[in-house]
Amino acid sequence: MCGIVGIFLKDPKLEPQLGQMLASMLCVMTDRGPDSAGFAVYGNGKADHVKLSLRAVEGYDFAALADGLSTTAGGKPALSVRSTHAVIEVPAAKEADVRAALAAQYPDVAVVGAGSRMEIFKEVGLPKNVAARFDLAKMSGTHGIGHTRMATESAVTTAGAHPFSTGVDQCLVHNGSLSNHNDLRRNLTREGLTFATQNDSEVAAAYLTWRMQQGASLGEALKAGLDDLDGFFTFVVGTESGFGVLRDPIACKPAVMAETDQYVAFGSEYRALVDLPGIENAKVFEPEPATVYFWDRAA
Amino acid sequence: MSAHNNVPRTLPRFSNTFDPHTLSEIRRAAATGIYDIRGAGTKRKLPHFDDLLFLGASISRYPLEGYREKCGTDVVLGTRFAKKPIHLKTPVTIAGMSFGSLSANAKDALGRGASAMGTSTTTGDGGMTPEERGSSKTLVYQYLPSRYGMNPDDLRKADAIEVVIGQGAKPGGGGMLLGQKITERVAGMRTLPAGIDQRSACRHPDWTGPDDLEIKIEELRELTDWEKPIYVKVGASRPYYDISLAVKSGADVVVLDGMQGGTAATQDVFIEHVGLPILAAIRPAVQALKDLGMHRKVQLIVSGGIRSGADVAKALALGADAVAIGTAALVALGDNDPSYEEEYQKLGTTAGAYDDWHEGKDPAGITTQDPLLSARLDPVKAGRRLANYLAVMTLEAQTIARACGKSHLHNLEPEDLVALTIEASAMAGVPLAGTEWIPGKGGY
Amino acid sequence: MNAQTNLKAAPDETFDLGANPLRELNGALHKAGVETNARRWLVANPNGRHAVACGINAPLDVTIAGHVGYYCAGMNQQARVIIEGNAGVGVAENMMSGFVHVKGDASQAAGATAHGGMLLIDGNAGARCGISMKGVDIIVKGSIGHMSAFMGQAGSLIVFGDAGDALGDSLYEAKLFVRGTVKSLGADCIEKEMRDEHKAHLAEKLKAAGLEGSIDISEFKRYGSARRLYNFHIDNVDAY
Numbered sequence: 001m002c003g004i005v006g007i008f009l010k011d012p013k014l015e016p017q018l019g020q021m022l023a024s025m026l027c028v029m030t031d032r033g034p035d036s037a038g039f040a041v042y043g044n045g046k047a048d049h050v051k052l053s054l055r056a057v058e059g060y061d062f063a064a065l066a067d068g069l070s071t072t073a074g075g076k077p078a079l080s081v082r083s084t085h086a087v088i089e090v091p092a093a094k095e096a097d098v099r100a101a102l103a104a105q106y107p108d109v110a111v112v113g114a115g116s117r118m119e120i121f122k123e124v125g126l127p128k129n130v131a132a133r134f135d136l137a138k139m140s141g142t143h144g145i146g147h148t149r150m151a152t153e154s155a156v157t158t159a160g161a162h163p164f165s166t167g168v169d170q171c172l173v174h175n176g177s178l179s180n181h182n183d184l185r186r187n188l189t190r191e192g193l194t195f196a197t198q199n200d201s202e203v204a205a206a207y208l209t210w211r212m213q214q215g216a217s218l219g220e221a222l223k224a225g226l227d228d229l230d231g232f233f234t235f236v237v238g239t240e241s242g243f244g245v246l247r248d249p250i251a252c253k254p255a256v257m258a259e260t261d262q263y264v265a266f267g268s269e270y271r272a273l274v275d276l277p278g279i280e281n282a283k284v285f286e287p288e289p290a291t292v293y294f295w296d297r298a299a
Numbered sequence: 300m301s302a303h304n305n306v307p308r309t310l311p312r313f314s315n316t317f318d319p320h321t322l323s324e325i326r327r328a329a330a331t332g333i334y335d336i337r338g339a340g341t342k343r344k345l346p347h348f349d350d351l352l353f354l355g356a357s358i359s360r361y362p363l364e365g366y367r368e369k370c371g372t373d374v375v376l377g378t379r380f381a382k383k384p385i386h387l388k389t390p391v392t393i394a395g396m397s398f399g400s401l402s403a404n405a406k407d408a409l410g411r412g413a414s415a416m417g418t419s420t421t422t423g424d425g426g427m428t429p430e431e432r433g434s435s436k437t438l439v440y441q442y443l444p445s446r447y448g449m450n451p452d453d454l455r456k457a458d459a460i461e462v463v464i465g466q467g468a469k470p471g472g473g474g475m476l477l478g479q480k481i482t483e484r485v486a487g488m489r490t491l492p493a494g495i496d497q498r499s500a501c502r503h504p505d506w507t508g509p510d511d512l513e514i515k516i517e518e519l520r521e522l523t524d525w526e527k528p529i530y531v532k533v534g535a536s537r538p539y540y541d542i543s544l545a546v547k548s549g550a551d552v553v554v555l556d557g558m559q560g561g562t563a564a565t566q567d568v569f570i571e572h573v574g575l576p577i578l579a580a581i582r583p584a585v586q587a588l589k590d591l592g593m594h595r596k597v598q599l600i601v602s603g604g605i606r607s608g609a610d611v612a613k614a615l616a617l618g619a620d621a622v623a624i625g626t627a628a629l630v631a632l633g634d635n636d637p638s639y640e641e642e643y644q645k646l647g648t649t650a651g652a653y654d655d656w657h658e659g660k661d662p663a664g665i666t667t668q669d670p671l672l673s674a675r676l677d678p679v680k681a682g683r684r685l686a687n688y689l690a691v692m693t694l695e696a697q698t699i700a701r702a703c704g705k706s707h708l709h710n711l712e713p714e715d716l717v718a719l720t721i722e723a724s725a726m727a728g729v730p731l732a733g734t735e736w737i738p739g740k741g742g743y
Numbered sequence: 744m745n746a747q748t749n750l751k752a753a754p755d756e757t758f759d760l761g762a763n764p765l766r767e768l769n770g771a772l773h774k775a776g777v778e779t780n781a782r783r784w785l786v787a788n789p790n791g792r793h794a795v796a797c798g799i800n801a802p803l804d805v806t807i808a809g810h811v812g813y814y815c816a817g818m819n820q821q822a823r824v825i826i827e828g829n830a831g832v833g834v835a836e837n838m839m840s841g842f843v844h845v846k847g848d849a850s851q852a853a854g855a856t857a858h859g860g861m862l863l864i865d866g867n868a869g870a871r872c873g874i875s876m877k878g879v880d881i882i883v884k885g886s887i888g889h890m891s892a893f894m895g896q897a898g899s900l901i902v903f904g905d906a907g908d909a910l911g912d913s914l915y916e917a918k919l920f921v922r923g924t925v926k927s928l929g930a931d932c933i934e935k936e937m938r939d940e941h942k943a944h945l946a947e948k949l950k951a952a953g954l955e956g957s958i959d960i961s962e963f964k965r966y967g968s969a970r971r972l973y974n975f976h977i978d979n980v981d982a983y
Contacts, residue, residue, distance in 0.1 A: 250890075251870055252851075254851065269791060269812055269813075269831060270791045270810055270812065271791020271792070271812055271831075274791050274810065284847070284848060286850060286851070289870070289908075
């Protein structure tokens with residue numbers, strides 16, 4: 001049970017302010033989710049390279065890790081450390097080797113996301129503190145999604161914080177409570193997907209990944225989710241080029257969107273959107289139930 | 300006589316699977332096409348407080364003298380945020396039961412009995428009647444999904460507000476009130492056409508989940524200037540999570556109703572097959588409070604099958620702050636009384652088994668809106684019976700607490716208890732009598 | 744956001760929610776008109792706050808200069824509350840009397856369980872508008888979302904635009920009037936003949952909202968309960 005936010009910029013002039021906008025939206029949603037917070041930002045990326053978002057304990061020596069991966073990655077990977085997280089950038093061709101090396105040599109480090117542009121950060125604690133420790137306000141990018149969590153049935157841990165990565169450059173935040181996630185998790189495990197938590201939202205993320213592995217587009221995967229995911233949900237998902245929104249057919253969990261010529265924004269509550277530029281004249285609406293919404297930069 | 304007749308015959312044997320009650324239910328369903336609806340709580344045998352015993356004091360601990368050495372029974376509810384917490388003389392409160400399901404006289408009697416003993420009573424689905432407000436010194440106003448009769452004037456008149464999310468008899472379901480009981484007065488209070496079969500909503504109309512509940516609780520506090528304690532009531536199903544989330548949402552008091560808790564009218568399949576017995580629900584609920592550092596700060600009221608002072612003492616020893624009684628209170632008023640046996644027989648049942656509370660034909664005048672039947676219940680005398688019963692329960696609980704060396708009921712602990720069965724031991728988290736073994740806890 | 748407002752005369756009191764706690768505002772509104780003479784209030788900087796101006800029980804005139812969160816004007820009695828922006832979930836929930844006017848859009852469950860008074864929404868209303876309504880009159884100049892008037896018991900819901908899925912599901916005696924299209928009707932809700940008495944009823948409600956003559960009453964269709972589900976019958980089992 002949570003607050004979720006998302007922003008997708010149409011106007012490149014706003015890109016340097018993305019982090020600041022997302023941070024402000026996230027902090028307003030503290031009441032809905034005081035236990036933990038997290039966000040994904042789609043920033044710069046290099047062709048043929050993959051960014052791996054890594055999480056470890058406070059004070060972890062990521063520089064040593066980057067050094068240690070030099071041989072595997074074919075040169076010392078670019079490293080950006082933010083508190084308990086770090087992003088390393090490696091050639092796409094070396095991603096599998098680097099992941100194998102991470103798993104074998106650095107068992108204390110978790111890969112929380114991977115993509116050409118996506119970076120994911122999440123921690124327990126008040127959203128304000130989480131945004132500050134990762135210096136979200138200074139990040140720039142084309143779009144981002146964020147989440148504040150009030151844990152329902154799974155533990156308050158960093159691993160249980162959103163966003164959950166659903167595949168390369170893909171991630172999901174969720175507000176609601178699924179009612180068939182345990183069976184679905186067992187089925188997806190049989191299909192070869194792995195899970196880090198008992199969290200229902202991670203199952204939703206993995207489900208979308210699985211559908212897309214089967215060849216579905218994100219839109220098709222979300223649509224299929226309407227049949228296969230039971231319970232109450234509002235999802236906001238990010239991809240390399242856009243972001244999407246889906247609510248369950250009953251749509252009890254709140255969702256408000258605002259669209260202007262410059263951006264599309266999502267908030268669990270309107271107040272998450274009040275500080276956005278030009279909000280007074282934005283088209284404000286509530287997404288319809290059981291309807292896939294998608295905004296894409298490529299389009 | 301043929302040889303055949305000399306073969307010894309076995310006795311007719313009923314199936315344990317298809318027992319006579321099951322057979323009768325199949326026939327009833329086949330004849331009517333509607334599930335069985337009834338009142339009261341579960342009738343199946345469940346692990347219960349009867350399976351626990353207290354360890355009285357002797358040499359290692361010292362008991363208190365009855366009647367001389369003080370053993371406190373008072374409880375304060377709503378100390379977390381409310382400006383005006385509730386002070387009760389006994390931890391036995393009266394659970395929410397609606398006017399509509401009960402007659403006005405019955406509601407009046409509950410108020411009289413509870414007030415005489417310095418405890419609280421609770422409204423139900425259908426609003427507050429002047430009778431119960433008048434006779435109840437301390438009245439808890441339920442805030443339910445249907446919001447029948449909900450209004451701000453009564454909200455301000457209440458001493459506490461109970462946001463009802465679920466009920467032990469039917470966690471996940473809404474209430475029912477069938478046409479026979481929707482009289483003009485009941486219909487008027489609920490803004491419904493008289494005589495319809497009313498089914499209450501199972502979810503609140505304007506919030507779902509703890510993040511929105513937090514906002515709803517804030518509204519209720521703002522509406523009442525932060526004076527009144529806000530309770531949150533849940534049916535026992537996932538008590539650890541539900542109690543945690545109620546606390547995170549800002550509740551002052553949480554009410555946990557086990558599956559033995561009664562109902563005016565619900566599907567039998569719901570009553571018998573959904574929820575947890577209260578014995579299994581208290582420890583996880585208390586654990587949730589302890590994990591949040593809120594045990595005894597957010598008070599826990601438990602209900603569902605509380606019948607005696609022994610049950611009260613056991614519930615408190617497991618960590619509850621107070622209990623609520625519903626069915627037991629109705630029996631004290633006169634429900635299912637054998638003096639009406641002839642009339643119960645006419646209704647196809649017998650005193651003690653009558654549970655068709657939804658039909659409104661209660662010979663004792665309690666679960667009815669029929670004016671002639673209602674008039675049978677004298678609210679003064681019935682209120683006196685309830686007060687007597689509450690007094691007995693309180694004295695019984697004190698007797699046990701003193702025997703365990705406690706100067707207040709709230710000082711009873713799980714370590715004062717042992718279990719008679721492995722099931723009860725596992726559920727209540729207290730050792731099997733004569734051992735140090737708690738199933739699932741290891742170490743023995 | 745500045746305290747710019749369409750308030751025609753100067754207010755008796757201005758309360759800045761950006762600088763002062765909500766509890767003080769609601770506490771003051773609960774006393775106003777009873778213990779003080781201040782009747783015209785301006786609330787500045789609401790910024791989507793919840794429970795703004797809830798529980799008033801006096802004939803006050805409260806203008807809120809901006810957007811509000813959940814449960815604005817909840818359980819209102821007597822007061823006239825104008826929201827010069829959008830309203831969050833459950834605006835005017837359980838209102839008893841008075842007038843609540845949302846100049847922008849309203850979120851889910853607008854006017855939920857309200858017993859009386861009038862709720863006027865200039866823009867659109869989200870899902871479950873008028874859920875379990877118990878006597879309130881709701882006028883939406885835009886469109887309404889799915890499951891509106893679910894279990895509506897009494898009162899009128901008047902919609903100038905369109906209605907979403909499952910309008911009036913499990914309806915009791917609430918009266919529904921929709922001018923545009925209805926995506927689908929809920930269980931036990933049917934279109935009913937719009938007779939003169941219903942046109943008169945509609946005209947009376949529009950007049951009360953100050954909308955007399957602004958719209959052609961003959962363009963509305965009336966929906967109500969078929970009353971088939973009032974008592975359980977096995978032949979209706981598909982509807983349960």
